[in-house]
Amino acid sequence: MDFGFESADGEFRGEVRDWLSRHLVGPYAELGGAGGPGSEHEGFPVRWEWERELGAGGWIGLGWDRAHGSYGNRPATLTQQVVWAEEYARARAPGRVGHIGENLLAPTLIAYGDEAQRERFLPAIARGEELWCQGYSEPDAGSDLAGVRTAAVRDGGAYRVSGQKIWTSLAGEADWCFVLARTDPGERRHRGLSFLLVPMDQPGRIEVRPIRQMSGTSEFNEVFFDGAVARGEHVVGGEGAGWRVAMGLLAWERGVSTLVQQIGFAAELAEVVGEAVARGAVRDPVLRDQLIAQWAELNVMRWNALRTLGASGDAGAPSVAKLLWGGWHRRLGELAMRVRGAAAVSGPGDWSARAPYELDALQRLFLFSRADTLYGGSDEIQRNILAERVLGLPRGERR
Structure with missing residues (x-):
């Protein structure tokens, strides 16, 4: 691919710098790049406020496919997305708490979800109002996603999710978790998996246990699902398409x-x-x-x-x-x-x-x-x- 910046990108860069200089002030500026990998615990309440500030400015979800409608964000070319990313990092803005929702789930919903799913979840991500975590790795599977054992069983118009996920960032703060689970127990490996959107506010059905690392912090968590409910219409790509959707998400990552x-x-x-x-x-x-x-x-x-x-x-x-x-x-x-x-x-x-x-x-x-x-x-x-x-x-x- 012939990747290069054009004159319009320079104008866009100026707009980005101007917005950041006016809004990255006070407690936001004091965080000075905090909240990256290994320090996600730093200044979380302020960084969540910053997420909503970004949403109000239309800076979340730049370049999302507008053919499906407007979700509260602004249009941007690929080069302008790069400009925004570069200027954000150079300004030492706070580490993003909405990264998983914006950069992992949202492109996945645009590519594999239906319109109802996009209309429900993308605007809330674009406003910085709902946070997401990722339910992929398991203690006995690790990076081998095809070996997941978390099960999702049909219960009327919903699914009951039971199993354990591990190394889940932001699980204690997230509103939702996208979970790769086995919906067909008769299939093996990558067959019979589904990609479900599960609300985290289910006391007694979802337990989050922080994992203390050798750095002394606890950004990662174990998550235990005990009959947690996922609505039937919140299966992305349809039942059994989980492997295809999960691989697509990893490419966006x-x-x-x-x-x-x-x-x-x-x-x-x-x-x-x-x-x-x-x-x-x-x-x-x-x-x-x-x-x-x-x-x-x-x-x-x-x-x-x-x-x-x-x-x-x-x-x-x-x-x-x-x-x-x-x-x-x-x-x-x-x-x-x-x-x-x-x-x-x-x-x-x-x-x-x-x-x-x-x-x-x-x-x-x-x-x-x-x-x-x-x-x-x-x-x-x-x-x-x-x-x-x-x-x-x-x-x-x-x-």
């Missing part, structure tokens, strides 16, 4: 938002480089070469993202993107600790006290990034996808 992610990565790399300069670590030729390699690889990731953005029919692009950024970010965390040397094991707080330990930004980066090659589809799963769907190699044994 690696879209324009990856460019936002890369701007955040650039800021983290700059912090690591600054630490290396301050500590004199850049005099070590090995560390210096590793820092340069990180910079070069980050630029390659950006060029690859722009090259594949908007392209269709490339089954391997999402998996390649995930492999690239997952490994890159994990290596950055390791490099940050090597730059620190022995000081990496000490923290800003009183570690002798019997209290939860404190971490600075680079220590959180190292600990959280250990999971980058696991969540969102492990490296092993991504390589299997590339081997089978792109290279045409024989499928591995499935159990």
